[in-house]
Amino acid sequence: MLEIKNLVVQIEDKRILNGLNLTVNKGEMAAIMGPNGSGKSTLSYVIAGKEDYEVLDGEILLDGQNLLEMEADQRAAAGVFLAFQYPLEIPGVASMTFLKATLNAQRKARGEAELTTPDFIKRVNAAAQQLEIPKDMLKRALNVGFSGGEKKRMEILQMALLQPNFCILDETDSGLDIDALRIVSEGVNALRSPDRAFLVITHYQRLLNHIVPDTVHVMSAGRIVKTGGKELALELEATGYADYRETEAA
Amino acid sequence: MPAVQETIDQVRSIDVDQYKYGFETEVEMEKSPRGLSEDVIRFISAKKGEPEWMLQWRLDAYKRWLTMKEPAWARVSYDKVDYNDIYYYAAPKKNQAPKSLDEVDPEILKTYEKLGIPLREQEILAGVEPERRVAVDAVFDSVSVATTFKEELSKAGVIFMPISEAIREYPDLVRQYMGSVVPVTDNFFATLNSAVFTDGSFVYIPPGVRCPMELSTYFRINEKNTGQFERTLIIADKGSYVSYLEGCTAPKRDENQLHAAVVELVALDDAEIKYSTVQNWYPGDAEGRGGIYNFVTKRGDCRGKNSVITWTQVETGSAITWKYPSCILRGDGSRGEFYSIAVSNGMQQVDSGTKMIHLGKNTTSRIISKGIAAGKSENTYRGLVSAHRKATGARNFTNCDSLLIGNQCGAHTVPYIESKNATAVFEHEATTSKISEDQMFYCQQRGLSEEEATALIVNGFVKDVLQQLPMEFAVEAQKLISISLEGSVG
Numbered sequence: 001m002l003e004i005k006n007l008v009v010q011i012e013d014k015r016i017l018n019g020l021n022l023t024v025n026k027g028e029m030a031a032i033m034g035p036n037g038s039g040k041s042t043l044s045y046v047i048a049g050k051e052d053y054e055v056l057d058g059e060i061l062l063d064g065q066n067l068l069e070m071e072a073d074q075r076a077a078a079g080v081f082l083a084f085q086y087p088l089e090i091p092g093v094a095s096m097t098f099l100k101a102t103l104n105a106q107r108k109a110r111g112e113a114e115l116t117t118p119d120f121i122k123r124v125n126a127a128a129q130q131l132e133i134p135k136d137m138l139k140r141a142l143n144v145g146f147s148g149g150e151k152k153r154m155e156i157l158q159m160a161l162l163q164p165n166f167c168i169l170d171e172t173d174s175g176l177d178i179d180a181l182r183i184v185s186e187g188v189n190a191l192r193s194p195d196r197a198f199l200v201i202t203h204y205q206r207l208l209n210h211i212v213p214d215t216v217h218v219m220s221a222g223r224i225v226k227t228g229g230k231e232l233a234l235e236l237e238a239t240g241y242a243d244y245r246e247t248e249a250a
Numbered sequence: 251m252p253a254v255q256e257t258i259d260q261v262r263s264i265d266v267d268q269y270k271y272g273f274e275t276e277v278e279m280e281k282s283p284r285g286l287s288e289d290v291i292r293f294i295s296a297k298k299g300e301p302e303w304m305l306q307w308r309l310d311a312y313k314r315w316l317t318m319k320e321p322a323w324a325r326v327s328y329d330k331v332d333y334n335d336i337y338y339y340a341a342p343k344k345n346q347a348p349k350s351l352d353e354v355d356p357e358i359l360k361t362y363e364k365l366g367i368p369l370r371e372q373e374i375l376a377g378v379e380p381e382r383r384v385a386v387d388a389v390f391d392s393v394s395v396a397t398t399f400k401e402e403l404s405k406a407g408v409i410f411m412p413i414s415e416a417i418r419e420y421p422d423l424v425r426q427y428m429g430s431v432v433p434v435t436d437n438f439f440a441t442l443n444s445a446v447f448t449d450g451s452f453v454y455i456p457p458g459v460r461c462p463m464e465l466s467t468y469f470r471i472n473e474k475n476t477g478q479f480e481r482t483l484i485i486a487d488k489g490s491y492v493s494y495l496e497g498c499t500a501p502k503r504d505e506n507q508l509h510a511a512v513v514e515l516v517a518l519d520d521a522e523i524k525y526s527t528v529q530n531w532y533p534g535d536a537e538g539r540g541g542i543y544n545f546v547t548k549r550g551d552c553r554g555k556n557s558v559i560t561w562t563q564v565e566t567g568s569a570i571t572w573k574y575p576s577c578i579l580r581g582d583g584s585r586g587e588f589y590s591i592a593v594s595n596g597m598q599q600v601d602s603g604t605k606m607i608h609l610g611k612n613t614t615s616r617i618i619s620k621g622i623a624a625g626k627s628e629n630t631y632r633g634l635v636s637a638h639r640k641a642t643g644a645r646n647f648t649n650c651d652s653l654l655i656g657n658q659c660g661a662h663t664v665p666y667i668e669s670k671n672a673t674a675v676f677e678h679e680a681t682t683s684k685i686s687e688d689q690m691f692y693c694q695q696r697g698l699s700e701e702e703a704t705a706l707i708v709n710g711f712v713k714d715v716l717q718q719l720p721m722e723f724a725v726e727a728q729k730l731i732s733i734s735l736e737g738s739v740g
Binding site: 048077092093098101106141 | 683686687688689691692693694695696697698699700702706707709710711712713714
């Protein structure tokens with residue numbers, strides 16, 4: 001599904017990704033762990049198409065399509081979704097309005113018909129209920145005055161609605177209390193399917209107790225330095241990232 | 251959300267040319283001699299068949315104007331206007347008081363058709379349900395070419411006609427009120443207007459009457475080197491209500507053109523006037539060539555107790571905007587409101603705002619101003635809120651927000667607050683924000699294009715004000731804002 005080959009990226013002359021290779025297969029739940037500054041968030045932004053990053057080498061293929069040649073909105077229409085670590089506020093734009101605009105923009109880009117309003121509302125309500133999002137939150141301006149937990153739930157709501165086939169979760173567990181973590185994890189697990197792949201970026205093993213990964217990659221100094229099963233996460237929790245920092249130096 | 255989609259479609263449908271009203275109408279015109287003199291004023295007055303008092307009024311204004319200096323305090327800079335190089339009167343030759351639309355030059359009718367302004371009542375009646383009908387006065391350069399629904403309005407006792415006609419037919423009303431809100435000596439541009447004004451609308455709503463439909467005037471500057479000096483006077487008698495909308499466009503030209511209007515509103519006891527403007531004069535090209543100089547004096551007088559005047563404006567056009575629709579809150583318990591969206595792009599310069607002058611007891615006012623600056627434009631809000639000694643219990647709430655798109659534009663807020671009464675409570679809030687790259691990326695990551703994302707964010711920003719516009723115009727205004735911002739990102 002997603003194939004990253006020898007990706008080299010810099011920002012303002014600072015090398016962040018250093019020949020990164022990564023494959024995520026259809027239906028797979030992949031986790032990336034690593035110390036601060038190892039380039040995890042950069043990787044998520046580069047996949048999603050944020051400007052400011054200079055790609056010096058390598059390629060990113062999603063089902064064979066070269067993502068690096070596409071604008072961020074085209075990548076979204078192709079099925080890439082990034083759940084932000086810090087979701088942005090859009091003042092004056094009701095969450096409901098935003099959801100409808102984005103869903104219809106993607107449908108249009110894929111040559112599908114726009115949803116009718118009743119159809120749309122039905123879908124939103126169903127997804128909102130699962131994530132325990134009250135209706136009045138949907139009427140409020142997107143993310144404005146939302147708590148950390150509300151923002152993260154709103155991210156997962158968008159994911160549920162847009163039905164992307166490649167989902168990146170960037171530190172979705174940060175700022176969540178135990179209940180919110182459970183709700184968000186359940187929301188993510190409900191979306192697991194043989195046709196959909198996930199890349200979960202996190203510092204802590206905690207999230208992976210709820211969202212159980214198929215594979216765990218360790219990232220350090222802009223590269224994947226170790227790959228294993230879910231037990232690798234537990235190992236890291238016990239030993240820390242010290243071993244991998246040495247790799248960095250070497 | 252359909253409106254956003256419409257906005258986008260509209261923007262897409264325009265290729266290179268963002269200003270779609272920039273066409274010119276070929277029509278034979280009759281003009282005054284170029285420049286300004288007593289003779290030119292006599293010429294205009296004679297053309298309008300005015301009584302002697304009106305001519306004298308004009309000549310007095312002219313004498314006064316000769317002693318005045320053009321104001322320089324606004325945050326705008328422009329090449330000096332040569333007031334002797336302008337035509338002060340230009341009218342279509344065939345328009346000698348047409349009795350019906352059939353007598354109006356077909357080229358002019360086509361112009362309004364192209365602009366989407368309905369002038370044929372039967373067509374309006376055929377297509378639209380009655381409550382959405384709008385009576386239109388169409389002003390083409392210096393004359394009114396058509397006014398619709400006059401008869402039906404007169405059944406309700408409402409007078410809606412070109413001001414030049416009102417001067418002849420209702421001289422007492424005009425004499426009583428004209429210049430009573432904006433005195434002849436008010437300011438350089440208002441005094442100039444008083445000397446040379448050519449046409450505009452006159453509205454009188456009798457006591458207790460709720461005007462049965464929206465009234466609107468549509469101003470079009472067509473002729474080259476011609477200034478437009480319209481004058482509008484609206485009187486809402488005791489307990490009456492009227493909602494009025496003004497629209498304006500002009501052809502694209504390399505030279506600047508002057509538009510110096512005066513609008514006076516008078517609301518007597520318990521009356522309410524809603525005055526909305528969708529200003530879309532030609533803004534000039536990307537290098538700042540051409541465009542309208544919009545120097546306008548608009549003022550409402552809440553003369554009666556518990557009267558209400560609301561100004562709502564959507565400003566997207568003009569090279570230079572100098573405009574401060576104001577309210578004099580004279581009657582006890584009267585209320586003034588000002589809702590504004592001012593969009594500037596390219597090389598446009600906007601200096602606009604309002605004045606709320608609290609004179610009476612328990613008067614209230616509310617100001618919501620949204621400035622959006624893009625390109626290399628400069629956008630200034632300038633406002634005054636004052637409470638005089640007797641204005642016990644005066645209250646004002648002001649909110650000024652500015653949104654910057656890109657990093658070559660400027661937004662400025664210049665609020666003046668004066669209170670001479672200790673019981674007055676004035677609140678002022680102001681913010682300046684930027685559409686951040688992160689916001690754009692967030693929207694694009696969800697599938698919105700750059701244009702769609704900008705439109706969505708801007709629509710969110712101006713929502714409070716758009717809600718104040720009459721329904722059908724709100725959609726228009728929303729489209730207009732996005733068109734004005736086309737090409738402002740990336």
